[in-house]
Amino acid sequence: MAYPGWAGAATEGLNRRNRGVLHASEHVLYQSRFSKDSSDLFLGERKESWEILYNAVDVDHFAPAEVAPAGGPVLLLGGDQTQAYRLELALRTFRRVLDAEPAARLLVTGWLVSSAETLLAELELRAHVEFLGRYAQREAPGILRRAHALLHTKVKDPCPSLVIEAMACGLPVVYPASGGTPELVGSEAGIGVSHPESWDRDEPPSPEALADAVARVLADRDVYGAAARRRAVERFSLRPWLDRHSELFHQLVQ
Structure with a gap:
């Protein structure tokens, strides 16, 4: 989804393509409630099957340091x-x-x-x-x-x-x-x-x-x-x- 604040004059061209893909899909995964709401605004509300599924992380690979970094913050x-x-x-x-x-x-x-x-x-x-x-x-x-x-x-x-x-x-x-x-x-x-x-x-x-x-x-x-x-x-x-x-x-x- 594109919006004028970052896409400028290209906004509608980008959204035209995205709009077609969105409404042709059998099921849509939105990455957040914000993604769903902004998509509804710029691409049109989807009536068919959809859900919100946030990105994920391997919490074994991404884990805290055993010792916090030394020195100042x-x-x-x-x-x-x-x-x-x-x-x-x-x-x-x-x-x-x-x-x-x-x-x-x-x-x-x-x-x-x-x-x-x-x-x-x-x-x-x-x-x-x-x-x-x-x-x-x-x-x-x-x-x-x-x-x-x-x-x-x-x-x-x-x-x-x-x-x-x-x-x-x-x-x-x-x-x-x-x-x-x-x-x-x-x-x-x-x-x-x-x-x-x-x-x-x-x-x-x-x-x-x-x-x-x-x-x-x-x-x-x-x-x-x-x-x-x-x-x-x-x-x-x-x-x-x-x-x-x-x-x-x-x-x-x-």
Whole structure:
């Protein structure tokens, strides 16, 4: 599903194709309630067979570190930084975190859509931010275990696997309270920060609001982290997800 805030003039062209596939399908799996509601809005409500099935995680492979990372608090901005605002927001948020926590560090993964050098210099962050580049999925647990919390800056994210994987590794999540992310994190595994809701443009929370949420999570990170792991195991384990797909495929071929 495309919306004007990120797809611009291409929105209807993308949705025309998606609309045809959606309504021609025998059964549809929506990744979140947000995915269902936004699909209804832009692609038309589906009357036929559908269900919501969240993404899943191998909770044995993605598990907490035996020993928490040493030193000051470490934040992780994970995934690819394919929208410029996501990295800029993370850096401006981290600047405020660093003012309160001088030993804090920020890890940034993935492909960068634009250079961060100018902003790093402006905010005097170069010595406190580490860019890890792109990584293979097998490396993901090790990267997650290097952090104390996940800073997820994407708005309207339908069902980010990164968030589920981080929770499985015991990382609380700080994020914009939109999209499907609040459904994943709930009230106990992190803090969502409200922001203006619009389909015409992405308007994320302010760095100040996100930094305040980071401070609150770090102040009680053991409780948030344990809740994150528990929620991932109870709600997003891989085995039930695989079983449901097997059941569906069996039904569809009968």
